[in-house]
Amino acid sequence: MSQSSTALQTGISWILRVGVFLSVIFASSGLILDYARTGSSTLCLSGPGCDVWRVSGGKFFDFAFATIGNLLNGVSAVGLVSLGVVILMFTPYFRIAAAVVYYSVERDWKYVGITSIVFVLITVALLTF
Amino acid sequence: MIDIAVALLSAVFAGFIGSLVGLGGAVILTPVLTFLGLDIRIAIAASMVAIIATSSGSASSYVKDGLSNIRAAFYLEMFTAVGAMVGAVITSRINPVYLYFFFAAFLGTSFYGIFGRRNRELPEVKQDGLARWLNLEGSYYDKPTKKEIRYKLTRPAAAGPGMFVAGVAAGMLGIGAGGFKVSIHELVMGMPSKVSTATSNFIIGMTALAGASVYFSSGLLYLNLAATLGIGTTVGATLGARVLPRLRNQSVKSLFLLVLIVLIVEMLCKGATLL
Numbered sequence: 001m002s003q004s005s006t007a008l009q010t011g012i013s014w015i016l017r018v019g020v021f022l023s024v025i026f027a028s029s030g031l032i033l034d035y036a037r038t039g040s041s042t043l044c045l046s047g048p049g050c051d052v053w054r055v056s057g058g059k060f061f062d063f064a065f066a067t068i069g070n071l072l073n074g075v076s077a078v079g080l081v082s083l084g085v086v087i088l089m090f091t092p093y094f095r096i097a098a099a100v101v102y103y104s105v106e107r108d109w110k111y112v113g114i115t116s117i118v119f120v121l122i123t124v125a126l127l128t129f
Numbered sequence: 130m131i132d133i134a135v136a137l138l139s140a141v142f143a144g145f146i147g148s149l150v151g152l153g154g155a156v157i158l159t160p161v162l163t164f165l166g167l168d169i170r171i172a173i174a175a176s177m178v179a180i181i182a183t184s185s186g187s188a189s190s191y192v193k194d195g196l197s198n199i200r201a202a203f204y205l206e207m208f209t210a211v212g213a214m215v216g217a218v219i220t221s222r223i224n225p226v227y228l229y230f231f232f233a234a235f236l237g238t239s240f241y242g243i244f245g246r247r248n249r250e251l252p253e254v255k256q257d258g259l260a261r262w263l264n265l266e267g268s269y270y271d272k273p274t275k276k277e278i279r280y281k282l283t284r285p286a287a288a289g290p291g292m293f294v295a296g297v298a299a300g301m302l303g304i305g306a307g308g309f310k311v312s313i314h315e316l317v318m319g320m321p322s323k324v325s326t327a328t329s330n331f332i333i334g335m336t337a338l339a340g341a342s343v344y345f346s347s348g349l350l351y352l353n354l355a356a357t358l359g360i361g362t363t364v365g366a367t368l369g370a371r372v373l374p375r376l377r378n379q380s381v382k383s384l385f386l387l388v389l390i391v392l393i394v395e396m397l398c399k400g401a402t403l404l
Contacts, residue, residue: 016189092334
């Protein structure tokens with residue numbers, strides 16, 4: 001195995017680890033904060049007040065920006081959990097971007113093409129639905 | 130109404146079993162959540178986000194060990210991503226009753242995926258032209274035999290449409306469809322078992338992202354549920370990775386097959402009562 005392909009593996013592995021770690025930290029602090037505030041251990045999934053937890057339409061990138069904007073205005077349980085979910089969803093996205101960059105540096109144009117197609121497909125999914 | 134501790138424990142269990150057999154765990158999680166009284170579509174949407182955590186978590190170590198074939202993963206993901214979007218759109222539009230039956234059928238493919246390859250050796254592969262052009266080959270260090278294993282893959286053109294179908298199922302059911310994917314990797318492309326499991330794990334996160342983006346706009350996604358499940362499956366998968374080296378392969382697979390049979394029967398019963 002060449003040294004540079006090991007570099008790709010180490011880089012991707014690092015992105016994945018950090019992403020999952022941060023995501024779990026933010027999401028669990030949000031859930032704990034919510035428990036401390038409401039004192040209820042029931043997952044709020046239907047009924048009044050539960051809609052704050054529901055992603056009510058909209059696109060992923062809008063949601064990601066809104067989450068960051070809301071957190072800058074003040075930390076809330078929903079805000080922290082949202083941030084955890086946003087970071088989690090960005091981990092596979094960054095891994096694709098990392099692969100595009102890597103194959104470009106390697107001048108492996110076939111795989112620059114293939115990884116770019118995957119990147120475009122996922123971006124289209126995140127932008128359209 | 131589901132207690133957060135119950136949801137968390139179910140997710141830990143699913144992540145634990147999932148990591149032992151190389152699946153995302155949602156295939157266990159979603160049926161368990163529906164038995165606890167959750168709407169199947171809400172369970173599916175949250176599981177789709179949660180399996181990104183399991184995939185990213187376990188893929189990080191597989192990638193580091195050189196077990197995932199990254200080229201094959203990206204080639205196959207082109208097909209699977211499109212499938213996942215199609216599948217997720219179907220789920221947001223159809224009558225949920227059918228989902229129970231689709232789910233039971235798919236549990237069947239996981240069963241086949243594990244059962245069919247319980248005693249497989251490294252396959253002899255003659256590469257075709259496209260596979261050679263795509264450089265689909267690799268090597269990894271096999272710890273038990275202490276050998277560097279080199280392998281070649283073949284028939285990428287046939288694997289593509291198969292992976293599209295896997296993507297549709299993944300998007301529809303909020304699962305990784307790992308059992309189905311490893312069957313394609315091994316039976317069509319001739320991938321060694323360990324590489325197949327690790328590559329499937331690598332693909333699952335990207336596919337789940339495509340599917341999850343559809344659920345974002347469908348109003349079926351609850352962040353508190355998705356986060357609880359994500360945390361649980363991550364913890365479960367980490368525990369599983371610690372325990373795995375101490376277990377016998379055969380006992381792990383037998384346990385999983387038993388769990389699958391129970392889930393298939395339960396999904397069919399639940400679907401039948403709602404018809």
